[in-house]
Each structure stands twice: as structure tokens, then as C-alpha cells.
Amino acid sequence: MDTRRAWWIWGIAVFAYLVAITQRTSFGVAGLAATERFDASAAALSAFTVVQLLVYAGLQIPVGVLVDRFGSRFMITGGAVLMCLGQAQLAFAASVPEGLVGRLLVGAGDAMTFVSVMRLLPTWFRPLRIPLLTQLTGIFGMLGQILSAVPFVAVLHLKGWTSAFLSAAALSILAAVLAGIVIRDVPAGVVRPVPPTLRQTGQSLSGAWQQAGTRLGLWSHFTVQFAGNVFVLAWGYPFLASAQGLDPAMASALMTLFVLVALVCGPFVGTFVSRHPMRRSSMVLLITAATAAVWLAVILYPGRAPLWLLVVLVMVLAVGGPGSMIAFDFARTFNPVSRVGTATGIVNVGGFVSALLVMFGIGVILDALKSSGFSGGNLYDLQAFKLALCLQFIFLAGGAVALLATRRQVRDEMAVQGVVVQPLWRAVLQRRRTARVEPGTGPHSHTNDAGDQAGRG
Ligand SMILES: NCCCC[C@H](N)C(=O)NCC(=O)O
Numbered sequence: 001m002d003t004r005r006a007w008w009i010w011g012i013a014v015f016a017y018l019v020a021i022t023q024r025t026s027f028g029v030a031g032l033a034a035t036e037r038f039d040a041s042a043a044a045l046s047a048f049t050v051v052q053l054l055v056y057a058g059l060q061i062p063v064g065v066l067v068d069r070f071g072s073r074f075m076i077t078g079g080a081v082l083m084c085l086g087q088a089q090l091a092f093a094a095s096v097p098e099g100l101v102g103r104l105l106v107g108a109g110d111a112m113t114f115v116s117v118m119r120l121l122p123t124w125f126r127p128l129r130i131p132l133l134t135q136l137t138g139i140f141g142m143l144g145q146i147l148s149a150v151p152f153v154a155v156l157h158l159k160g161w162t163s164a165f166l167s168a169a170a171l172s173i174l175a176a177v178l179a180g181i182v183i184r185d186v187p188a189g190v191v192r193p194v195p196p197t198l199r200q201t202g203q204s205l206s207g208a209w210q211q212a213g214t215r216l217g218l219w220s221h222f223t224v225q226f227a228g229n230v231f232v233l234a235w236g237y238p239f240l241a242s243a244q245g246l247d248p249a250m251a252s253a254l255m256t257l258f259v260l261v262a263l264v265c266g267p268f269v270g271t272f273v274s275r276h277p278m279r280r281s282s283m284v285l286l287i288t289a290a291t292a293a294v295w296l297a298v299i300l301y302p303g304r305a306p307l308w309l310l311v312v313l314v315m316v317l318a319v320g321g322p323g324s325m326i327a328f329d330f331a332r333t334f335n336p337v338s339r340v341g342t343a344t345g346i347v348n349v350g351g352f353v354s355a356l357l358v359m360f361g362i363g364v365i366l367d368a369l370k371s372s373g374f375s376g377g378n379l380y381d382l383q384a385f386k387l388a389l390c391l392q393f394i395f396l397a398g399g400a401v402a403l404l405a406t407r408r409q410v411r412d413e414m415a416v417q418g419v420v421v422q423p424l425w426r427a428v429l430q431r432r433r434t435a436r437v438e439p440g441t442g443p444h445s446h447t448n449d450a451g452d453q454a455g456r457g
Helices: 004-026 028-038 042-070 072-092 096-111 114-124 127-159 161-182 198-210 212-243 248-275 277-300 307-333 337-371 382-389 391-416 424-437 446-453
Strands: none
Touching: 004 028, 004 072, 004 096, 004 114, 004 127, 004 161, 028 042, 028 096, 028 127, 028 161, 042 072, 042 096, 042 114, 042 198, 042 337, 072 096, 072 114, 072 161, 114 127, 114 307, 114 337, 127 161, 127 248, 127 307, 198 212, 198 337, 212 248, 212 277, 212 307, 212 337, 212 382, 212 391, 248 277, 248 307, 277 307, 277 382, 277 391, 307 337, 337 382, 337 391, 382 391
16 A cells, blocks of 8 residues: 555546546637537537536446446546547537537546546555545646646637647547556455445445445535535636626636635645544535635625625635545545445535536526516626525535434444544533643643544544
8 A cells, every 4th residue: 555556546547537627627618619610509508518517427326336346447448538539529520419429428438537536545545645635636636627728728729629629539548548557456466356246236336325424425515515616617707707897807816716725725624634534524514604604795795795705705615625525535434445436426426416406596597587677687787696696505504404414323323333422512622621631731632632533424
């Protein structure tokens, strides 16, 4: 474990994930060119994103099951091949249906990548390292967005549609070749487990689902990931530039700030999870509460919000990205290694389903408010936008309630195993009392660490 080979394998797997994110985000930055090429309406264009995300979310559980059966090498290589075919199809597509087939293939290949990368971690690294590596995987993956925003857009403008999408396809060939050559599912000398039968696969799926820790991961991902996704992938820019009236350069700067904050926060969240594994769900709830509070402040602010408040909004939303990676830590630590892929797939459905529903719901509400006359003919009217964004509170509150209920189940199961979980406030009080009674031994004393450990989940 933690050998030089492990680092190479992780490096190439992360490269394949980065390339997957480049492919995922490449269509979004080619919106104007796509409108011209396909002579498509806004609705037809949004179908490309919806198809891709639906395929991605729908394949998470099958992919989780398949990665436990066939291993990460096969899945990451296969995913890269599918994305290459999808981008090549899009490069030559001349109509919306032809283009949709390309995006469908990209969504399928993308779906195979992240879960398979996560599946490698418990095999190749020591448990204490994994929370930080999970965060770093997310961070390096995000850089794929920069590849589509800068070099891909440059090729698109200089050489045109076909060359740009063929270049993207070529990147996936590179990822497939490297993954095939470098990635190994198990260390040398370790015998690969016999592939499970169909019946055993079914048992593993139901076992992963019945494990309350997996569902705690699912609800954590559902609750904490969508607000950032909705902001970055759909409504953030129009909200800032149109409804809040920011200069387009300032709106773009805030979107860049989002990426920077997510990059900087990842290692802190990873280190927190390594040091306080018993306080992961409290961290998720804290980020959820902060998200709700900052949106409430922006929405209740009379008229347009001041710039400082929008900066705070963007920073809080950005923390949701690293926060959502905590969910995969639940999948890993509450399941045996043989079904970590399946459990990770289940968890990963959460955030993408909530993001899709909220993105779509906000669009429907904005349309309805416009056609009812509420927006005064302006789709991005400030009051209408504020009303539509309130949909997020339903998902934040519903997710938090489900998360608390699942955490209760996890803690009850742990109590049966003799681990009594203390609420956070009681652990903090106990730590303070101990610090007062034994000055100098306080925050670092064993008693306090034990008190902290008593709150797993
Ligand atoms: N540093 C932010 C990364 C967020 C990643 C996100 N939580 C996630 O679920 N990713 C899955 C994927 O396929 O990208």
C-alpha cells in the first residue's frame, strides 16, 4: 500500500477523471456554435445537457455494481473509449438527434469513470490517507473544466466544430491507453477475488442499500452538492449578470472565485474528515445550514444584494463541492471493500438527481412567472428569480431531515455494537469540562479525543 506504483495508478486514474470532466463540460462552452450548427432552439439545446446528466445519474448504480465485478481498469478504459466515440460522433453530427446520440455516449462513459476511480483508493492506500485523496481527486478533476473552457474553446474558434470535438475525442484515446497500461485493480501478489455470481451481485446491491451508512452518504450528497451545481451549471451566471445587474466581467470573476474557493477548501475538508471521522455528518449539516442562511440573506435583502454578500454567497456555495465528497467517505467506511463500488454508485446518484430536479424546477418556475405576467415580461426579473430560487430551501430542508433520520439509524446500529454516540454539543461540553479540570491536558487529551470519537457519523 502507498507504494510508488499506487501513486502512478491514482495519478492516471485522476487524469482519466479530469478528461471525463473535460468531455462533460465541452458541450456547455460550445453553446453558441451548437445553435448555429444544428439550427436549434434553446429547448433543443438544453436537451443535450439533460440527456447527458440523466444517462450519468441513471447509470451510477449499474456502474457501481459493474466496477465491483470487473474492476476499475476495465471500467475506466471502457468509459474513455465510450467518450471518445461520443465526441467523434458529435464532431460529425449534422442534426439534433445525431448530436444527442453523441452526448448519450459521453454521458455513459463519464458515468463509468468517477466511481471506478474512487474504487481504487481503499485497495491501494492506507485508510487515513483516503479522505484527503478523495478531495484531491475532486480538485484535480475540476481542472478538466479549465481544459474545456480554454484550449477546447480556442480550437473551436480557430479550427471549427469538427476539429474541436475530434481533439477532445483524441484526449480520451490517450486516457484509455494510459488507463489500460498503468491501472491495476489489485497489488501484485494479491489474488483477484472470484467474480461474484448474479445472485451474489444482487445480494451485494441490497446489502449496500440496507447499510444505513450508505444511505447517510446518499442523503449527504443529495443535500450538499446541488446548490453549487445549480449555480455553476445553470442559473448562477444569469442570476448575477441579469437579475443582480452585475457587470459581465464581475459575474465571470465570481464564477472563477467559486472554482478557487472549492480548490482551496478541498484539502481542509479532507484533513477535517481524517481527524474527526465521527463528525462528518455534522460538517455536512453545517455546510447545508450555511447554504440555506446565505441564500436566505440574498433573497430577503431588499432589491439587489451588495457585492460583499454575493461574494459570501459564492464562497459558501463553493464549499458544497468539497463537502459533497464527504458522502463517499460514508460509502467507503460503512461497507466492505468488495462492495465499495456499488455503495459509491448509490451515493453518487443523490447529488445529481437533486441538481437535475432543482435546475429544471427553477426553469419551470421562471417560465411560469413570466407567462403569468409576474416578471413584467423579463424572464430574469429579480423578484421572479428570488421566488424561483426558494425551491432550493425545500431540497435543503428535505435532505437535512432525511440525513438526520438516517444518522439516527446509523447511531442506533452502532449502539447495538456497543458504540454509544454522543451529540456534538455534549462532546464539546465534556471536552471543555475536562480542559478545566486538567489544565494543560485539555484539547489534546485522550479523554477528549475519545469524547469526539463517540459521535461517529
Ligand atoms: N471539488 C469538488 C468536486 C465535487 C465532485 C462531486 N461531489 C461528485 O460527486 N463528483 C462525481 C463526478 O462524476 O464528478
